[in-house]
Amino acid sequence: xxxxxxxLPPEKQEEHQQQRQEQEKVTVPQSPILKVKVTDHRxxxxxxxxxxxxxxxxxxEIVSLIGPSGCGKSTFLKIAAGLLEPSDGKVRSxxxxxxxxxxxxxxxxxxxxxxxxxxxxxxxxxxxxxxxxRLDKAAKIMGFVSDDMEKYPSELSGGMxxxxxxxxxxxxxxxxxxxxxxxxxxxxxxRREMYRLLLGExxxxxxxxxxxxxxxxxxxxxxxxxIVMAPDPGCFLKQINVRIxxxxxxxxxxxxxxxxxxxxxxxxxxxxxxxxxxxL
Amino acid sequence: MIARxxxxxxxxxxxxxxxxxxxMIIALWQLGYEAFGPLVLPDPLASFLQLLALFxxxxxxxxxxxxxxxxxxxxxxxxxxxxxxxxxxxxxxTLAILCRPFLTVMLGVxxxxxxxxxxxxxxGSDGTPVFTVFISTVPLVFAGALQGIRMRDATLDEMADSFxxxxxxxxxxxxxxxxxxxxxxxxxxxxGLSWKVVVMAELLSSSxxxxxxxxxxxxxxxxxxxxxxIVAVVGLLLLLEGLFLNPVKEHVEGWRNDV
Numbered sequence: 001x002x003x004x005x006x007x008l009p010p011e012k013q014e015e016h017q018q019q020r021q022e023q024e025k026v027t028v029p030q031s032p033i034l035k036v037k038v039t040d041h042r043x044x045x046x047x048x049x050x051x052x053x054x055x056x057x058x059x060x061e062i063v064s065l066i067g068p069s070g071c072g073k074s075t076f077l078k079i080a081a082g083l084l085e086p087s088d089g090k091v092r093s094x095x096x097x098x099x100x101x102x103x104x105x106x107x108x109x110x111x112x113x114x115x116x117x118x119x120x121x122x123x124x125x126x127x128x129x130x131x132x133x134r135l136d137k138a139a140k141i142m143g144f145v146s147d148d149m150e151k152y153p154s155e156l157s158g159g160m161x162x163x164x165x166x167x168x169x170x171x172x173x174x175x176x177x178x179x180x181x182x183x184x185x186x187x188x189x190x191r192r193e194m195y196r197l198l199l200g201e202x203x204x205x206x207x208x209x210x211x212x213x214x215x216x217x218x219x220x221x222x223x224x225x226x227i228v229m230a231p232d233p234g235c236f237l238k239q240i241n242v243r244i245x246x247x248x249x250x251x252x253x254x255x256x257x258x259x260x261x262x263x264x265x266x267x268x269x270x271x272x273x274x275x276x277x278x279x280l
Numbered sequence: 281m282i283a284r285x286x287x288x289x290x291x292x293x294x295x296x297x298x299x300x301x302x303x304m305i306i307a308l309w310q311l312g313y314e315a316f317g318p319l320v321l322p323d324p325l326a327s328f329l330q331l332l333a334l335f336x337x338x339x340x341x342x343x344x345x346x347x348x349x350x351x352x353x354x355x356x357x358x359x360x361x362x363x364x365x366x367x368x369x370x371x372x373x374t375l376a377i378l379c380r381p382f383l384t385v386m387l388g389v390x391x392x393x394x395x396x397x398x399x400x401x402x403x404g405s406d407g408t409p410v411f412t413v414f415i416s417t418v419p420l421v422f423a424g425a426l427q428g429i430r431m432r433d434a435t436l437d438e439m440a441d442s443f444x445x446x447x448x449x450x451x452x453x454x455x456x457x458x459x460x461x462x463x464x465x466x467x468x469x470x471x472g473l474s475w476k477v478v479v480m481a482e483l484l485s486s487s488x489x490x491x492x493x494x495x496x497x498x499x500x501x502x503x504x505x506x507x508x509x510i511v512a513v514v515g516l517l518l519l520l521e522g523l524f525l526n527p528v529k530e531h532v533e534g535w536r537n538d539v
Contacts, residue, residue, distance in 0.1 A: 083441055100439075102435070102438075104435065106435055106438075119443065119453070122445040122446070122449040122453070123446040172443065
């Protein structure tokens with residue numbers, strides 16, 4: 001059923017209003033670990049991909065970018081991760097190690113799982129013992145047995161490949177993690193398993209996360225802050241703080257949040273969601 | 281282990297097919313000999329016996345060794361330099377454009393013209409066949425490397441960049457394996473070509489080697505020796521392909537199965 005604040009009793013409505021205001025009051029992190037300020041970005045001189053977008057992320061924060069396909073959210077993420085130079089703007093990162101998880105697994109097909117997982121160690125001064133300790137630990141978390149470690153990506157299942165990519169990112173022990181829709185190709189069960197693995201690691205190591213997704217529900221269930229992006233050219237439309245602690249989020253509560261977000265006319269238009277409680 | 285023995289047996293078994301083809305050719309040769317007489321096509325048996333005699337004569341083995349050395353030197357130089365310049369040209373657009381006319385010239389000038397030039401430059405030394413082999417195979421390898429680096433998967437480069445790994449590690453672990461699958465066919469073609477070109481160059485310029493042996497046979501109108509030298513060249517090429525090129529190729533292409 002569609003969430004409609006008008007249908008609540010008056011005293012509840014007031015309470016809801018307060019809640020809502022609180023949620024829209026976006027907290028700005030005090031000493032951000034990542035400061036991104038893009039004033040303009042274009043791949044082609046005549047086509048502006050990103051307009052002014054500025055984002056500060058505090059340590060340990062999980063921030064999601066959502067928006068319809070082609071709104072420039074992946075471009076923004078790549079700029080933030082330092083994979084792309086913005087046409088105009090700058091990125092300041094205080095992270096010691098950062099890793100990116102892409103939509104595709106991007107494992108090297110000519111390397112075994114073990115060699116793929118240790119790919120990030122190249123150029124980093126770590127002892128063999130330390131490397132092995134981290135690899136063994138990651139393999140255990142991801143549920144890889146020693147037989148799997150010698151297999152090539154073509155011999156692994158889709159879910160295993162994605163977990164391998166996650167393991168490859170985690171073994172360098174990043175304090176900043178960029179996720180570019182890494183779960184969108186997985187079925188719901190595997191996706192939930194990935195959420196758990198990821199959030200477990202993130203919380204344990206107090207890791208900061210910037211995530212891109214087109215799934216509103218996913219964004220609301222995982223993040224502390226959700227930013228809605230609009231296309232042509234890409235800009236931030238709206239920010240929402242999700243105040244429910246991570247371990248208290250239920251499917252029901254998140255669905256309410258989603259309903260509330262999509263009740264906003266601008267957001268609904270963005271996703272072309274008229275009468276969105278209808279399946280078709 | 282069982283699977284590995286299985287593939288070995290399968291490979292040896294597929295050798296029967298090749299062998300059947302070879303015997304078919306020899307049978308046709310025999311037919312030609314019986315139809316046209318020994319001046320056009322010599323007796324196969326006599327040619328093989330002559331080949332054996334050439335081997336027993338130490339000169340035969342020496343000639344083959346000399347030819348192999350020249351072909352391999354030219355081929356190795358071409359593989360190395362061609363691959364290096366191909367990589368450089370693949371990374372840089374400007375260089376690729378600048379290299380194009382060179383490539384056209386090298387491919388356009390017929391090998392026989394290179395031999396004449398090389399004779400003027402190097403005389404009767406090893407330099408002539410080596411240079412001719414080099415110049416006629418280097419464009420193949422160059423184009424293979426260029427193509428390989430151009431067609432590489434950009435998403436893997438981006439992945440490597442996201443881990444901030446040093447550039448040489450990226451080249452070695454991410455780009456080279458992709459280039460190899462393009463370079464390999466180019467190397468195989470270049471190897472075959474270098475055998476043919478070296479014999480031609482020797483025929484015109486040298487006093488030793490398989491080509492020189494052929495020249496000698498021509499002077500003596502000795503078709504039997506001519507055919508035995510041809511058998512030696514083709515046999516060596518077959519051996520090289522079966523024992524070296526194909527196994528390496530299978531190894532390199534193993535990971536490409538379905539990713």
